[in-house]
Amino acid sequence: MTSYSYDYDADFPPSAREFKKAIAEVDAILFITPEYNRSIPGGLKNAIDWASRPYGQNSFTHKPSAVIGTSPGAIGTAVAQQHLRGLLSFCNSPQMNAPEAYIQFKEGLITEDGKVSNESTETFLKNYMEEFHQFIARVRTVLPPDA
Ligand SMILES: Cc1cc2nc3c(=O)[nH]c(=O)nc-3n(C[C@H](O)[C@H](O)[C@H](O)COP(=O)(O)O)c2cc1C
Structure with a gap:
């Protein structure tokens, strides 16, 4: 997908609208990421940028999330996941802190x-996954979908 820019705010393209609608319809988001140069792939960053906009319509607000990933590297996406956690904090998504999962892919x-x-x-x-299930239920208790 083309890179997000403010220029689209007045008229989001259909694919971006559908993406935001899909996020609105789910209880939570599980981010599964590879690691590119010790960060997340540009495509994932761009997807997050689209969903977080237009200003005031951030799709991640109060939406529970968790981060997991796998790569052939020995630290299995650990650094990429830390970057992603920073993004999600800024996007106001309540995140599961633990357990963490850094899976070396073989x-x-x-x-x-x-x-x-x-x-x-x-x-x-x-x-x-069981922990994530419980985390979603806890967050939804205090932050119902329309909060
Ligand atoms: C541009 C690029 C940078 C990468 N950087 C890392 C890295 O920093 N750490 C790592 O563990 N693997 C790295 N890899 C390997 C990817 O994590 C691995 O190829 C992953 O399976 C890619 O998944 P994908 O093909 O679904 O994008 C890199 C791969 C590419 C293409």
Whole structure:
């Protein structure tokens, strides 16, 4: 998608409207990121920029989120995730602080049909999702969708 600019604020393109609508319709967002030069890929940054605008219509306000990622590097997207957390803080998204998940990607970790082949990683990820589920419920208790 083309880079966000203020010029679009008066008339957002249909794809950007649909993106913001899709965010509005979900209870929470799980960001799954690779790491590009120790940060998030430019495409993800651009998507966040679009969704955060026009000014006053930030799609992330009060929208619970969590961050996770995998890459072949030994620290498995840790630095990219820290950058993303900073963006989401600014965008006023309540974030799950812990557990964190920095997954080093190794060939075969995820099978063709989407299963996690390493048992301890699978258990870890199941726990991560359970914690995220509980986090969303806690946030929604104090911040209902229309708050
Ligand atoms: C421009 C570029 C920069 C990258 N920088 C990092 C990096 O800083 N840390 C890392 O662990 N992997 C890095 N990688 C490897 C990516 O994390 C890895 O290729 C990832 O699986 C890419 O996912 P994608 O193909 O879905 O974008 C980089 C890859 C590219 C193309």
